[in-house]
Amino acid sequence: MNIKFRQLGESDIQITPLGLGCWQFSDRIGFAGKFWPSLENVPSDEIIKSSWEGGINWFDTAEMYGWGASEKCVSRGLQKINASVENVIIATKWHPIARRAKRMFRSIEEQIQRLSPYKITLYQIHSPTSLSSIKKEMEVMAELLKSGVIRCAGVSNYSANQMRKAHTYLEKLGFPLVSNQVHYSLLNRRIERNGILKTAQELGITIIAYSPLEQGLLTGKFHDNPNLIKTRVGWRKYFPLYRPSGLERTKPVIDTLKKIAEKCNATSSQVALNWTINFHGDRVVAIPGATHTEQAIQNLGTFNFRLSESDMNEIDKVSRGFI
Numbered sequence: 001m002n003i004k005f006r007q008l009g010e011s012d013i014q015i016t017p018l019g020l021g022c023w024q025f026s027d028r029i030g031f032a033g034k035f036w037p038s039l040e041n042v043p044s045d046e047i048i049k050s051s052w053e054g055g056i057n058w059f060d061t062a063e064m065y066g067w068g069a070s071e072k073c074v075s076r077g078l079q080k081i082n083a084s085v086e087n088v089i090i091a092t093k094w095h096p097i098a099r100r101a102k103r104m105f106r107s108i109e110e111q112i113q114r115l116s117p118y119k120i121t122l123y124q125i126h127s128p129t130s131l132s133s134i135k136k137e138m139e140v141m142a143e144l145l146k147s148g149v150i151r152c153a154g155v156s157n158y159s160a161n162q163m164r165k166a167h168t169y170l171e172k173l174g175f176p177l178v179s180n181q182v183h184y185s186l187l188n189r190r191i192e193r194n195g196i197l198k199t200a201q202e203l204g205i206t207i208i209a210y211s212p213l214e215q216g217l218l219t220g221k222f223h224d225n226p227n228l229i230k231t232r233v234g235w236r237k238y239f240p241l242y243r244p245s246g247l248e249r250t251k252p253v254i255d256t257l258k259k260i261a262e263k264c265n266a267t268s269s270q271v272a273l274n275w276t277i278n279f280h281g282d283r284v285v286a287i288p289g290a291t292h293t294e295q296a297i298q299n300l301g302t303f304n305f306r307l308s309e310s311d312m313n314e315i316d317k318v319s320r321g322f323i
């Protein structure tokens, strides 16, 4: 498989258009952990192995994913397959809620330990919710960058305005803000309307699309078998799009994905991911998560084909305006 790398923001880091989302490795620890099954039931080593061997060069995790469980898991999985420290790109996040920016210094020490021997390439502030100003947050990021503890700085869930502010402060300190990780999928295209995508494109910031499969909804499996929803741990079953009315409303998108998938000899999830990472050009990348090895392998098949312009436009038209 020949995967074309993309530049991460205005940095010299090259990433594959898909990374592996590693929230699924939270082992049911903490609030965020309760969304997915325990590690006994998620073959994390296999998922990491298939992703790495399939060409994926980066892994997205966070301090709050099982309070370190996911970070440890990523390191263990990569060590088991002897993935080279020089080539692996780790993106992780600092948990800002009820904390001041200076707390990043202590968190990152712990995160470095958990991820060792792999280094943190991209450090992201998980949400714009710390007790400190964006200016203070960027001052700490600049210190981490200067000392070489991290290679790039990013944010997550920042609005267009907050992202611009972060970019401006960091630029004054001599560094680019390389990414904003936000919810973006065919069923959640809010960033196209609220200025986030436009501002990111203007500033050369990469958009990292999280929940790009809308937590599995875009695979079509829950439309094919709505009873499957009840078998899932976590809160998906309570989300509006997962209710019978949500399934009904989103059916035209799923039907279109299925039709195009058949033509392309692909799956609905591959078509959805393909659209997400190509419709707006090279500055949008995505990080699908997986609870089964087959899912991670299937998602890699996204790189096997290219959607035609008319297919892209048809998907665009049918999926506009859900959220």
Ligand SMILES: NC(=O)c1ccc[n+]([C@@H]2O[C@H](COP(=O)([O-])OP(=O)(O)OC[C@H]3O[C@@H](n4cnc5c(N)ncnc54)[C@H](OP(=O)(O)O)[C@@H]3O)[C@@H](O)[C@H]2O)c1
Pocket (backbone or CB within 6 Å): 020, 021, 022, 023, 024, 060, 061, 126, 156, 157, 181, 182, 209, 210, 211, 212, 213, 214, 215, 216, 217, 219, 221, 232, 269, 287, 288, 289, 290, 291, 292, 294, 295, 296, 298, 299
């Ligand atoms: N920054 C943030 O605030 C934030 C928030 C959310 C997520 N994230 C990041 O984004 C990543 C991905 O987001 P996400 O996990 O919310 O949603 P997602 O990637 O849209 O969905 C992942 C889930 O969809 C199902 N799935 C994936 N591939 C499949 C396939 N080929 N066939 C069938 N089912 C498949 C699996 O769930 P089941 O097997 O359980 O059905 C999997 O756990 C996370 O791991 C995390 O790194 C970040």
